[in-house]
Structure formats: C-alpha cells, structure tokens
Amino acid sequence: MDIRTLCLGILTMGDATGYEIKKTFEDRLDLIFHASYGSIYPALNKLTEEGLVSCREFSQEKRPDKKIYSITANGRYQFFDAIMKKPAADRFRSEFLATLMFSHLLPASAISEFIDDRIKDRLQKIASMADECGSKQTVREQFLCNFGLTMYQAEIDYLQDNRHLLEADALMGTRAAE
Amino acid sequence: MDIRTLCLGILTMGDATGYEIKKTFEDRLDLIFHASYGSIYPALNKLTEEGLVSCREFSQEKRPDKKIYSITANGRYQFFDAIMKKPAADRFRSEFLATLMFSHLLPASAISEFIDDRIKDRLQKIASMADECGSKQTVREQFLCNFGLTMYQAEIDYLQDNRHLLEADALMGTRAAE
DNA sequence: AATCACATGTAAGGCGTTACATGATTGG
C-alpha cells in the first residue's frame, strides 16, 4: 500500500483537494502514515491519468486554481481490491531503541536522559491525543486514536518499570572501565 | 541514523563480515531495523573509503574471499557522535491499521478475519520470542526483547477488548445499506 | 511584524529493496 493508494482511500470519504488530502494525513492518519506534497500531487495526477479519480477545476483569484478530486467507480473498485488483500507487515524503525541497543558506549547519564525525554514525549502525545480521541467523528478513528493512546501508555509503563536494568548495567560498565 | 551508521554500530560489538552483519540485523535488531545485502555491502565499501572501518581479506577456496571488517578509532568516534545526538522520531507505517481505517468499505467478516490474523501473528511472535528473551546475552538485548513482548501483548489486549466496537460499526453499516 | 492557512506544483536526490549473478557444502 503506497501513498497513491491511500489518496484513493481518503477520497472514498469525500471529495477533496490535494491540500485537504495532506491535512487528512496529518489529522487522521498521523499515527500510521505520512505524506508530503511531493508525493501527493504527483499521485493525484497519476490517478487522474489512470481514470481512478476525476478532477474539477475552479479558478480562483489570487490563488492557484483549486482542483477538487473525486474517486470514480473504477477507483473505488481498485481500492476495495487493495484493502481486501492481506495487509503487508508493519514497517517500524526506531532510532531511540537502536540507541539503547548501543548504550554500552554511552555514559549512564545520557541513557537516563534519553529515556526521560522519551517518556516526556510520549506523555505529551497522550495529553494532546486524549482530548481528540473523544471528538473523533467515526468509530474507526476513535478506535485508532485509543489504540495509539494504549500503545504509548504501554511504552511508558515498560520504560518506567525496566529502565533500572539498563541504567544499572551502564553503571557497572563504568566501574569495570575504571 | 541510516544503515551505514548501524553497520558501524554493529562493528563496535566485534569484527564481522558483511554476511555476519546481515545476520546480526536479523537476530538482534529485527524489531527495530532491517537491512538487505544491497544496502550493507555498499555501506561497508563506503565506510572503508572513509576510513571508518578497515578490512582484512582472506582468500577461500570455492567461495568468494571473506572480508572481515573492523571499526577504526575514527569510526568509533563518529559512531559515538551519532548516538549522542537526540534520536529522530520513530518511523512507523501500518497497512493493518490503515485497512481498519477504511473498514467502512469492508464486509464485517473481513474485518474480523483481519483482526483474527493479526492477533494470531502477534501471538506467534510472542511465542517465538519468549524463549529467546531469556537467552539473550546482554542486558540491552533482553531489554529490547521484553520491550517487544510487552508491546505485542498490549496490542493483543487492545484488539481483544475493543474489536467489538469496529465489528458492531461494520454491521450497522451493512444494515444501513440494505 | 510575523506566522498561519490557503493552494499548486517540480526537481533533485536520498535511501533502500528486489532481483540478478555465482557457486560449494552440509543437513534433513
């Protein structure tokens, strides 16, 4: 599933401009996908060529023409096909965890600081999401939002309960090196 | 942090060939990073050019020459610099969750099936990791392994506790469409 | 005075995968 396909999916929820699609990625899909204009606009052009979306143009004064995209019957069909396939595995990459894997090279203070920062970051995300979750318009979005909250909280709990293992290990390393 | 840097990190744990580095990615970093030969071998060549690793060649009969890489002092210094920087945000992408976000287009049976499959997959991962976690050699690796276990379990719990919301919503959609 | 919201796009480049190319040895 690429961004081209996701754009198609977003258009199943209603017509939109490229600009609005970008916002939808930010507001509704931020937890699971990201997309920049540099991938959205070319994707929409390609989808138009392929007849999966159609485009109406509205000329505006003092702004670029606004192009409102709609998904076509064929587009709906193709998107349905895409999501009926078994979803590919998640792609996950974490510099934070990678750093901890090499923490034998770090001073104990740095390890503690990274973990503190991580917990702060997660707490902050939880704080800003907690409000949003309630006001999501669809059950699906609420489900995803609460999924995110749950995972962030699980991470905080794990870090708080187990950080001492890493920190103790780092201090032993320090002593051994003396 | 790119794969080039990670190769450097792996070499801080001991000399290795490109082949062995690939295995290290699979055995020890699978949860947080992936790398193919197509990125590892060019990375090692580049690191060699830059003087961050050195390379001894051993000719073997009936096999390509084995190249054993070692990190240099300069390499260690550069890697230290890399991990002392504030880690960049995680990159996460989930087709599974994306599919659920568009589940208004799916029959309720498909939603249930996807969730069942996901839970099965997570259970399987937990099963195969549970043994491994205990036998990891460093505290850091154990920490990461248990982190993975915890997150997978949190996901299973969330899905089991909340799937009915999504499934009920899907059935309502079916009825509304009739 | 500055920043955000609106609105579209391109070009260059980064980063990485997949598939290809080659081939012996060992274990099930």
Add this chain to the structure above:
DNA sequence: CCAATCATGTAACGCCTTACATGTGATT
C-alpha cells in the same frame, strides 16, 4: 534431492522527502 548456510556483489528501480518556486489574506 532440496533447502539452508556460507559468501560477495551490482543494477535497476521504487518510493518518498526536501527544498525550491509563488503568492494572498487573515490572524496574532
């Protein structure tokens, strides 16, 4: 007999980001 392990590498391509290019109007 087939798959896995050992061992290196390249070429083509995919996918996406960043930075650039342009500009108005409203809000702070």
